[in-house]
Amino acid sequence: MTSPRSRLLDATALTLGFAFLYLPIVILVIFSFNASQLVTVWGGFSTRWYASIWQNRQLMDAAWMTAQVAAASAAFATVVGTLAALALTRYARFRGRTLFSGLVYAPIVMPEVITGLSLLLLFVSLGIDRGFWTVTVAHATFTCGFVAVVVQSRLVTFDRSLEEAAADLGATPAQVFFRITLPIIAPAVVAGFLLAFTLSLDDLVLASFTTGPGSTTLPMRIYSQVRLGVTPEINAISTLMIAAVTVLVIAASLATKRSASAH
């Protein structure tokens, strides 16, 4: 029933849309291999900027720090977010449920300057030294809502009779959770973890507010360099980050596809 004209419209929308989304990234990657110091004039192919970031200790330290924060905060966010998703899908009524669902969804849209400032003031008034753990907690709080949404979308299509059968056969609630529920929602939990991980890798604002001396993250380093001007070195590190994330996302989608077909 789709006419050739509307098919042409669809093709145009998709082509222009994806060109808009991908062209800036492609240009950025191409210029990371530019031999010239100038970012917009092509001076021949070179990998010198990759060699130079490898020797940049500050950048490397920040990258390592960021990876640790991302792993730790994603682990917390996955636990908290999965429990929140279970609470919202399983228990239709409990005291303070409306407030609870507000607390789960609001961090997703809340401007990061507000969340960042308020967490910093919390840490200051509790007298906690800022550093690795404060950034980790801040990121986990910000990302657990995303995990909850991803896990919830899997839980709503969940066949609960499997759990009831297990319980009737004498399984304890813990056994039911770890042997029935968790394996079935695992793809969504993994997807939620990866989403939390990359959101944490990417975050500048929360990290700037809640970090302390010696715990500078990669986005903070990149930001301070970017403000001084565009350099091919930043293009190179960006390319590496894009490559890492692309590999992660494709691996995750292959893994979930395999586990989905196994069931």
Added chain:
Amino acid sequence: MAGECSDRLRVPPMSERATRRTIILVPYLWLALFFLVPFAIVAKMSLSQVATAIPPYVPTFGLADGPTGWLAKAREFSLDNYGVIVGDRLYVDAFLASLRIAAIGTAILLVIGYPIAHAMARAPERWRPILVMAVILPFWTSFLIRVYAWIGILKPEGLLNELLLGLGLIGAPLAIANTETAVLIGVVYSYLPFMVLPLYAALERMDRTLLEAAQDLGCPPWKAFWRITVPLSLPGIVAGSFLCFIPITGEVVIPDLLGGSDTLMIGKTLWTEFFSNRDWPVASAVAVLLLVILVGPIMVYQRQQARQMEAGR
């Protein structure tokens, strides 16, 4: 639903109640401590006075002061910080500019995102997961890097100007970098996946036979689009618009990197008050006002999200 009924009929055994308590309380306490309580501290801070100290403010009241201490300190509360903000054109303009940029940006996102989501939803079924993946992938790559990429494109000697000059379309380089236009381009680019995905989710679920019925009854395609497709995709439009509008209003990185010193947005103002001027009380007052402005939209978004999850069940 069956599970709920049986929950109510039989008395849950001890372990089941303990499970329920854990599942609810762990995330509840985490979010209350790290998301709800901090707002109270921000509100309290916005009533304090700035001081040259570490941390840079005069504390209002502490729990250790006791009721009489609180009363005494409460008299020292001042709304000075709010007075400063309301009385200063700079802050008012920044608030207005943020709301304007967020509104225009969201409108552009809707106009650009709708055809993309619509085309995705009508693509052959085996293509759809790949298209969804293609929309999500840029979102997984660093936000900062994607904004940074536009600096090289938009600056006076950047790629866009070189291209346009080379094609002879313009005589002199366009001054796009460091303007509100650049901020809007950055906003639209960064938030496009947030608009497309909720729209796609709503459009993909739509019952296509309705359009066929309309066509059989002689309804022209454009009219069917306005009277069937658009109303049915309304939940997606609402979700996508709020998912973009709210964070754009508080955006820091985009106005800082693409807007230059001329574009004032409230998120950036708060950032400067805090990091450069070290005026924590005024920064807190800005945060409280921003929250007051956004609390309505946030509640609409939250209700929409909750309803969508209920509907999926």
